[in-house]
Every structure is written in structure tokens, then in C-alpha cells.
Amino acid sequence: MAPQKASELLEGLGKRLESEEELRKSLCASIKSVVVFVIDKEEWTLDLRPGQGSLSKGSPAEKADLTLTINGANFVQLVNGKLGAQQAFFMRKLKISGSMGLAMKLQPILDAAAEPSAKL
Amino acid sequence: MARQMFAEQGGQFADAQVGALLSSLNIDPTTLPPSLGQASWDNIYSGAAGPQAGLTDHAANQAMMHGQQPGAWVDDFARLQVADGTQSGGWAGEFSARQGAAQPAAEAWAGEFAGEVPASAWVDDFQSAGVAQREGRSEVEAVEQSRRLADTLAANKDPKFQNSQFLKFISKMSRGEVILEGNKATEVTPAASEWTREFTADAAAPSAAHGPSPWGEEFAFFQARAAGTGGDWADAFAEGVAGEWASEFAGPQTEDWQAEYDAELERLHGAQAPSAHGGYVMAENNPFLSDTDSMAKGWDLFKRGVLTEAVLALEAECQRSPNNAEAWRLLGNVQAENDDDQQAIAAMNRALAIDPSNLETLLSLGVSHTNELDSSEALQYLGQWVSRHPTHAPVVAGIQRPADASQSLVHVTSLLEAALAANPRDADLHTALGVVHNLARRYDEAVQAFRRALELRPQDYSLWNKLGATLANSSQSRDAVPAYRKALELKPNYMRAWTNMGISYSNLADYDASARYYVRALSLNSRAAAVWSYLRTALMCGGRTDLLPVAQAEDIQRLSAELPL
Numbered sequence: 001m002a003p004q005k006a007s008e009l010l011e012g013l014g015k016r017l018e019s020e021e022e023l024r025k026s027l028c029a030s031i032k033s034v035v036v037f038v039i040d041k042e043e044w045t046l047d048l049r050p051g052q053g054s055l056s057k058g059s060p061a062e063k064a065d066l067t068l069t070i071n072g073a074n075f076v077q078l079v080n081g082k083l084g085a086q087q088a089f090f091m092r093k094l095k096i097s098g099s100m101g102l103a104m105k106l107q108p109i110l111d112a113a114a115e116p117s118a119k120l
Numbered sequence: 121m122a123r124q125m126f127a128e129q130g131g132q133f134a135d136a137q138v139g140a141l142l143s144s145l146n147i148d149p150t151t152l153p154p155s156l157g158q159a160s161w162d163n164i165y166s167g168a169a170g171p172q173a174g175l176t177d178h179a180a181n182q183a184m185m186h187g188q189q190p191g192a193w194v195d196d197f198a199r200l201q202v203a204d205g206t207q208s209g210g211w212a213g214e215f216s217a218r219q220g221a222a223q224p225a226a227e228a229w230a231g232e233f234a235g236e237v238p239a240s241a242w243v244d245d246f247q248s249a250g251v252a253q254r255e256g257r258s259e260v261e262a263v264e265q266s267r268r269l270a271d272t273l274a275a276n277k278d279p280k281f282q283n284s285q286f287l288k289f290i291s292k293m294s295r296g297e298v299i300l301e302g303n304k305a306t307e308v309t310p311a312a313s314e315w316t317r318e319f320t321a322d323a324a325a326p327s328a329a330h331g332p333s334p335w336g337e338e339f340a341f342f343q344a345r346a347a348g349t350g351g352d353w354a355d356a357f358a359e360g361v362a363g364e365w366a367s368e369f370a371g372p373q374t375e376d377w378q379a380e381y382d383a384e385l386e387r388l389h390g391a392q393a394p395s396a397h398g399g400y401v402m403a404e405n406n407p408f409l410s411d412t413d414s415m416a417k418g419w420d421l422f423k424r425g426v427l428t429e430a431v432l433a434l435e436a437e438c439q440r441s442p443n444n445a446e447a448w449r450l451l452g453n454v455q456a457e458n459d460d461d462q463q464a465i466a467a468m469n470r471a472l473a474i475d476p477s478n479l480e481t482l483l484s485l486g487v488s489h490t491n492e493l494d495s496s497e498a499l500q501y502l503g504q505w506v507s508r509h510p511t512h513a514p515v516v517a518g519i520q521r522p523a524d525a526s527q528s529l530v531h532v533t534s535l536l537e538a539a540l541a542a543n544p545r546d547a548d549l550h551t552a553l554g555v556v557h558n559l560a561r562r563y564d565e566a567v568q569a570f571r572r573a574l575e576l577r578p579q580d581y582s583l584w585n586k587l588g589a590t591l592a593n594s595s596q597s598r599d600a601v602p603a604y605r606k607a608l609e610l611k612p613n614y615m616r617a618w619t620n621m622g623i624s625y626s627n628l629a630d631y632d633a634s635a636r637y638y639v640r641a642l643s644l645n646s647r648a649a650a651v652w653s654y655l656r657t658a659l660m661c662g663g664r665t666d667l668l669p670v671a672q673a674e675d676i677q678r679l680s681a682e683l684p685l
Contacts, residue, residue, distance in 0.1 A: 012657065012661070015657055015660040015661055016653075016657055016660075018660060019656040019657060019659070019660045019668060020653060020656065020657075023653075081493070082561065115623075115626070115627060116623050116626075116650070116654050117592075117593050117623070118588065118589035118590075118592040118593055118600065118620040118623050118624065119459060119461065119491040119589055119616055119619075119620065120487050120490060120491055120555060120558060120585070120586045120589050120590070
């Protein structure tokens with residue numbers, strides 16, 4: 001798990017969304033919304049509305065359905081499974097505003113952002 | 121597990137769980153303690169009110185900001201008052217009464233709760249969580265549900281009970297990952313005072329409020345806790361919750377989960393149609409099906425490292441003789457080397473159903489479940505392995521099993537360490553301990569354990585791979601490469617090690633090398649869907665988009681020609 005920077009993980013996710021049609025379709029089918037990550041004051045817009053499926057840097061053109069605020073180090077931990085989403089929330093490391101129903105569906109996004117792990 | 125269940129069963133399942141919790145919380149109001157010690161409640165109020173005098177203003181400001189959103193809560197409680205005016209002791213009734221006396225404050229509270237989230241969003245989310253509905257259900261029902269909740273929270277004086285029920289509710293919510301936006305203004309303050317503060321803002325208007333003491337005790341508990349640690353409330357709370365969550369899994373409400381889990385386990389171990397979910401998926405058009413010598417051929421192909429053919433031969437053997445535990449076990453091994461832990465687990469489950477005490481099967485299941493991040497199952501198999509091992513069983517027999525499943529990581533670690541103290545030169549023990557350390561993300565200890573195992577068994581290619589994978593997963597990909605290289609020297613067709621090599625180069629941002637290793641891995645096992653996905657990512661990141669269509673078409677010959685090692 002070398003890319004220990006949030007931006008690298010997100011760029012990787014963006015690339016996977018580009019090259020992996022199945023991933024794109026499944027995420028759009030389950031999320032159906034615009035999700036914004038605010039990481040170290042930088043915004044990343046994940047457009048997972050049906051027919052979309054892209055990640056771009058910067059604010060969304062329309063209002064985000066869910067905004068997640070977290071610092072870079074914690075985001076890396078979250079993606080690598082070293083920090084659980086609910087744990088992060090309770091520890092106030094993760095701030096959520098917007099639809100809570102949507103926040104429940106966060107995990108597939110985090111999984112998709114994770115680098116593959118080596119198997120024993 | 122919760123996450124997995126949620127993912128599989130979706131929101132409706134979470135709804136059902138929350139619904140079950142609420143009805144389980146329904147305690148008869150007649151059981152309310154006759155006299156609620158208002159002293160402690162009042163103490164909390166006055167204690168918290170001092171330093172937070174300015175808060176009412178803050179809340180009022182928020183209420184003004186959100187003035188157009190009077191708040192579903194207030195409405196609900198207003199209705200509650202109408203429907204339930206007779207109930208004197210309950211918190212809900214009290215709230216309603218106070219609402220009459222202190223309308224602005226109540227609104228402030230509602231506004232504060234609304235925070236940045238529009239009131240309608242709250243309502244939507246509560247509807248979807250099945251906690252309360254404003255429109256969908258009848259008013260009576262919504263009132264009834266609110267009342268149940270309020271009753272319950274007031275019904276028992278025992279702080280321990282209070283606390284655990286409360287935490288259960290919180291954890292239910294978080295299990296369903298219903299997440300609330302907290303109060304921004306109070307981020308660094310301990311929670312007890314923060315929560316109390318909300319009530320204080322509410323209670324600032326003179327009122328004859330007599331809060332039921334359990335609430336007070338609960339806040340006192342939190343306050344004491346936060347004060348005791350002197351640190352961030354959230355950390356203290358998270359710690360407290362963690363323990364409760366674990367015990368909750370043993371609680372009565374989860375009996376149906378247990379039953380479900382047992383049924384699933386039985387199904388996995390049972391002789392089911394191979395295509396069933398979680399079962400082993402056989403290849404179609406297997407040329408070995410008519411070969412009566414498939415077992416011997418499977419062994420031979422496996423030893424020579426021709427893994428894809430070995431899989432086919434062993435699958436044919438397993439289809440013809442479904443009770444051949446050794447064939448299933450070997451098939452599981454080959455699938456693990458082919459980097460397919462799900463198939464490996466499915467095959468090993470069949471082997472274990474036939475021969476429940478086979479040590480190699482138990483150890484392999486521990487490893488494969490570790491790779492799949494199922495730590496509770498992995499620990500269960502590793503614990504069984506050491507407990508059933510003829511050499512180690514007598515050593516670990518005296519070690520007590522913890523009642524709580526959350527302790528199994530500590531428990532299995534202590535079993536293995538005890539066995540190692542008696543048999544320090546047992547490579548399998550070092551290996552198992554290394555796997556457990558991986559589960560616990562104690563990578564340095566894991567590396568140490570695998571190195572010890574390798575001192576005893578330097579020709580074990582799978583150990584070299586385990587060492588490499590552990591290094592890679594602890595962000596030491598550069599050191600992982602020589603370990604994988606050693607594994608591949610010993611077993612050139614070890615598909616898993618080729619894949620892991622690709623992952624390491626990808627982690628080192630050498631996408632060209634990474635893609636070459638993935639292609640080599642796929643030439644050994646083209647059924648590995650995950651590796652195809654890794655390859656496409658490596659091609660994207662390495663700027664070889666020209667090869668993406670070739671990868672999409674899974675044209676391994678052309679890829680091997682374009683990207684030789």
C-alpha cells in the first residue's frame with residue numbers, strides 16, 4: 001500500500017472509474033448521487049449519478065448530495081481499512097453533511113479507492 | 121460482519137434491525153420508578169449551566185438561522201403531548217410541557233439539531249431508518265414509537281442498564297451507518313457537557329422540569345468518563361462503545377443473526393450444488409471429467425506447477441468423488457496459489473466437511489480467510505488448528521476460552537505463543553502466529569514470525585510469499601520484491617507471487633514493470649478477474665492506454681508479446 005497520499009488514492013480511484021466499466025456502473029447504480037470529499041481543504045467531486053461515474057478535482061457544478069470532510073492521513077487510513085467509517089465519525093475525524101442514508105453506502109467507494117493488497 | 125450483512129441485505133435489513141431494537145426497548149410505563157431522584161438531574165443542569173451561559177445565545181442564533189425549519193422533532197413532540205398528556209413521569213411528556221413554557225428554547229434545540237442538515241433531510245432519513253415517520257404512517261403510530269423510546273429511556277434507574285441500552289441504540293444506528301452531523305460549536309468539548317449543554321439551552325427558561333434521574337445518571341456517567349480521561353470526548357466514547365459492540369453480538373437480539381450465520385455455515389459446509397452462492401464454481405467443459413486417473417494427474421500437475429490444468433484435473437476428481445477430502449483440500453491449495461481465495465475457501469470448506477480435523481485444511485482456511493479480511497473466521501480456524509494439533513493440544517488445553525468473541529484475537533495469539541514456548545522450533549506455529557499478527561496489523565511482529573519460520577524451512581516458497589506480502593502491506597514494497605523473487609525461484613509458476621510482485625511494483629509507481637508481472641500472472645491463470653482489473657489500472661496509470669482494449673478483450677497472447685518480462 002505505497003501511495004500514502006490521499007490525492008494519489010483518489011487519482012487511482014478516478015483512473016479505475018475510467019477503465020473499469022463494471023465498477024463505474026455498480027457504483028452509479030448504488031450511489032446515484034454527487035459525493036464531495038473535502039480533504040485537507042481540497043475538494044474532490046465524485047459524480048456517481050446514473051450514466052455518469054467520474055472523479056474530478058474541485059467543487060461540483062451542482063449541489064452535492066453528500067459532503068465528507070476528513071484530513072488526508074485519516075482518509076488514507078479509512079481507505080486502507082485501518083480506520084472504520086463509523087469509528088472515524090465517532091472520533092470526529094470524519095464530518096458528514098447531507099443525506100445520511102447516502103452516508104450508509106460509503107463503503108463501496110472506499111473499497112474502490114483502496115490499492116490492492118498483497119495476499120499471504 | 122455487520123457491514124457485510126448490511127451490504128448483502130441492504131437498507132431494509134438495517135431498517136428491520138432498528139425496528140426490532142425499538143420494539144425490544146418498549147418497556148411498560150407502569151414499571152417506571154415511583155420517585156425519580158431529581159436531585160442528580162438538577163445538579164447536572166446547574167453544574168453545566170455555569171460555564172455555558174453563552175450557549176443559549178448561540179442556540180438562539182442557530183434557531184434564527186433555521187427559523188424557517190421549526191423542526192420535525194418539535195412537531196412530533198407536540199403531537200406526543202396531545203396523545204399522551206396523561207403520562208407524567210416520562211421525559212417526552214416533560215419535554216412537551218416545557219415546550220409550552222419555553223417555546224423559543226425548544227425551537228432553538230430543534231434548530232441546533234437541524235444544524236446544517238435541512239429538517240426535511242432529517243425526516244427523510246428517519247423515515248428510511250424506520251425510527252419515525254411524519255407522513256407515511258399514521259400519526260398515532262409515530263407518537264407511539266416516540267413514546268416507546270422515551271419510556272424506555274426513563275424506565276430503568278440502573279445506570280449500567282441505561283448506559284448499555286443507550287449505547288446499543290447508538291451502535292445500532294451506526295451499524296446501519298446512520299450518521300448524524302454533530303454540533304460544530306462544541307467540537308473539542310467533552311461530550312457530556314456538550315449534550316448537557318443542549319439540554320441546558322432548553323432548560324434555561326424557568327420550568328418545573330423534573331428530568332428522570334436515569335438521564336441524569338447517564339450524563340453523569342459520561343461526564344465522569346470524559347473528565348477521567350481528561351481527553352477528547354470522542355476518543356473516550358469510541359473506546360466505550362467498542363466494548364459494548366462486541367458484547368452486543370452475544371446479546372439476545374442477535375439470536376436471529378446467530379441462527380442466520382449458522383444456517384449459512386451449514387450451507388457452506390454442506391454438500392450443495394457447486395454453483396450455489398459461496399460454493400465452489402466448477403469450470404465448464406472439463407476435459408478431465410472422463411479421466412479416471414484425475415487425482416494422480418492433479419497431484420502431478422500441481423507439483424510441476426501447471427496450476428490451471430491441475431485445477432481442472434482436481435475439479436474433475438471432486439465431481440466424480442465428492443467425498444474425496446484430499447482432492448478438495450489440494451484443489452483449495454491450488455486455488456490459493458492461483459490467487460483465488462474465494463474458490464480456495466469453498467474447496468477447503470468441502471474438505472473440512474468431510475474431514476473436520478484435518479490440520480492442513482484448518483491452517484489453509486485460516487490463511488485464506490485472512491486474505492479475504494474475515495478476521496473472525498480466520499481466528500476461528502487458526503484457533504481450531506492449534507487446539508486440535510496432537511503436539512500442541514495438551515499445551516493449550518488449560519487456556520480458558522474467552523466468553524466474548526471480541527477477545528478471540530488475544531486468545532488465539534496467547535494459544536500460539538503458549539504452544540511456541542513449548543515447541544519453539546515448529547515452523548507451522550511461527551507461520552500461524554505470523555498470520556494472526558497480520559490480522560492484527562502488527563506487521564513488524566508478523567515479519568519476525570515469518571522470518572523465524574523461514575529459518576526452519578528455507579525452501580518453503582509459500583512462506584517467502586507470506587513474508588513478501590506482509591512487507592508489502594506494511595508499506596515496505598521495496599523489501600517485498602526480493603522475498604517474492606525467492607518464492608518464484610523455488611516455484612516459477614506460483615501465480616500468487618507473480619500477482620503480488622505486480623502489486624508491489626504498482627505501489628512503487630513502476631507501472632510498466634507492474635503490468636508485465638500482472639500479464640505473467642494472468643498467463644498462468646486467466647480466470648483471475650481481480651488481476652485483470654489490476655492490470656487495466658496499471659496500464660491506465662502507466663500511460664499504456666493503447667493496450668487497454670487488448671486487456672478488455674483479455675487477449676493474453678498479445679499482452680504477453682507486448683509486455684514480456
